Amino acid sequence: MSKIREFVFNLPLFDTHEHQAGYGQEWNKKDFTDFIGGYGWTDIAVSKGLDHDKETEFFECWQYVRTTGYGQAANFATKKLFDLDFSKENSEKITEAIKSFVKNKSSEEIYAELYKIANINTAILDCAGPNMPEADYFTQKLHPGFFKKVLRYGSNILNVSDVSTLKKFEKRFNKSFKTLCDLDSFLDEFTETAYKTGNLVGLKIAVAYARNLTFEDVCFEDANAVFDDILNEKKVDAKPLSDYLIHNIFKRAEKLNLPVQIHTGFLARCWQDVRGTNPAQLIPVFQKYKNVKFDVFHAGWPFSEILGSIGKSFPNVWLDMCWAWAMNPVQMERILDEWLSCVPCSKIFAFGADTWSPFSALGYAEQARNGIANVLEKKMRSNEYDLETAKFVAERIMNKNAEEFFNISKK
Numbered sequence: 001m002s003k004i005r006e007f008v009f010n011l012p013l014f015d016t017h018e019h020q021a022g023y024g025q026e027w028n029k030k031d032f033t034d035f036i037g038g039y040g041w042t043d044i045a046v047s048k049g050l051d052h053d054k055e056t057e058f059f060e061c062w063q064y065v066r067t068t069g070y071g072q073a074a075n076f077a078t079k080k081l082f083d084l085d086f087s088k089e090n091s092e093k094i095t096e097a098i099k100s101f102v103k104n105k106s107s108e109e110i111y112a113e114l115y116k117i118a119n120i121n122t123a124i125l126d127c128a129g130p131n132m133p134e135a136d137y138f139t140q141k142l143h144p145g146f147f148k149k150v151l152r153y154g155s156n157i158l159n160v161s162d163v164s165t166l167k168k169f170e171k172r173f174n175k176s177f178k179t180l181c182d183l184d185s186f187l188d189e190f191t192e193t194a195y196k197t198g199n200l201v202g203l204k205i206a207v208a209y210a211r212n213l214t215f216e217d218v219c220f221e222d223a224n225a226v227f228d229d230i231l232n233e234k235k236v237d238a239k240p241l242s243d244y245l246i247h248n249i250f251k252r253a254e255k256l257n258l259p260v261q262i263h264t265g266f267l268a269r270c271w272q273d274v275r276g277t278n279p280a281q282l283i284p285v286f287q288k289y290k291n292v293k294f295d296v297f298h299a300g301w302p303f304s305e306i307l308g309s310i311g312k313s314f315p316n317v318w319l320d321m322c323w324a325w326a327m328n329p330v331q332m333e334r335i336l337d338e339w340l341s342c343v344p345c346s347k348i349f350a351f352g353a354d355t356w357s358p359f360s361a362l363g364y365a366e367q368a369r370n371g372i373a374n375v376l377e378k379k380m381r382s383n384e385y386d387l388e389t390a391k392f393v394a395e396r397i398m399n400k401n402a403e404e405f406f407n408i409s410k411k
């Protein structure tokens with residue numbers, strides 16, 4: 001093993017993006033499929049030309065999926081943890097090994113041990129879905145202390161276009177929104193309450209799943225007109241209201257000095273349209289909110305080259321490779337190689353597992369380390385880096401950049 005590979009495999013990783021299900025999991029019901037992670041199932045479905053939810057014989061599909069990034073990550077995890085290849089022949093052995101690993105351990109002990117093996121020292125957690133989390137989410141102790149939280153404003157409210165969705169939101173938070181001012185004030189107060197817990201390190205926007213990323217500057221009056229039409233049960237074009245609500249998130253981030261994480265690029269699940277997810281659409285936002293720090297997700301893949309040019313130009317934009325190694329490990333090696341040659345190495349976050357299970361997070365961490373080591377070895381082979389430079393870059397992109405960005409070491 002080369003010196004730089006050894007260094008990368010022993011260096012703690014900062015994990016910028018997680019959906020970890022935490023302590024409430026039914027550990028004794030887990031089986032070998034836990035290593036696939038949430039998003040790998042799309043590859044399983046696509047491999048046989050099926051919809052995501054259709055029942056399939058797992059290993060019939062796996063023969064085609066084991067060659068993708070998800071297959072690579074699952075194999076990294078089972079090799080590291082149980083010294084077993086992820087295969088049909090070993091599937092029962094892997095399930096048994098999981099059961100004996102979790103036996104007589106508390107959830108706290110399972111998380112601590114798996115993240116110690118993965119050598120991940122900090123993780124940023126987003127546990128909201130289309131719904132905004134409830135207020136007690138920020139005080140819950142369902143995850144280890146090294147998990148820090150972001151507030152994701154659910155796409156349900158950010159894209160509200162009908163009165164029944166608004167009513168459901170009112171019911172969830174026991175509020176009444178008679179005007180757009182009421183909704184604005186509630187979102188302001190909710191953010192400040194979460195901030196005051198001391199457990200909030202950033203804001204998160206994942207609306208790319210529901211709309212494009214062109215956020216126009218919309219005045220209150222125009223947004224309010226849409227809000228009134230929704231209350232009056234009229235059919236509306238909801239985009240101006242959505243744009244307005246999203247700009248207010250950037251304003252809150254500025255006020256509270258919190259960074260903003262934004263989903264760009266590829267979307268989970270079948271039948272998705274990546275055309276609206278190009279990070280270039282965010283350029284007016286990056287220009288307008290110069291005091292807000294942006295963490296742009298998923299390497300923008302398949303728009304990673306464009307994202308590199310944005311990172312090179314915008315002091316307030318950081319490039320985040322979370323989930324991207326699992327989606328396309330070969331292109332991520334190419335893009336990290338390129339980004340390191342054009343973007344200052346202080347601006348790249350090299351890893352986020354983006355999964356629900358700590359077992360699959362372990363595989364994604366190994367996969368990222370392998371890719372990072374390959375890139376740094378290549379740069380040393382071509383005499384672009386000496387060992388000292390390669391180690392410096394590894395420390396920056398694997399840990400220190402994110403630690404400083406999220407202000408973790410000072411907490």
Ligand SMILES: [Zn+2]
Nearest residue numbers: 017018019354
């Ligand atoms: Zn995610």
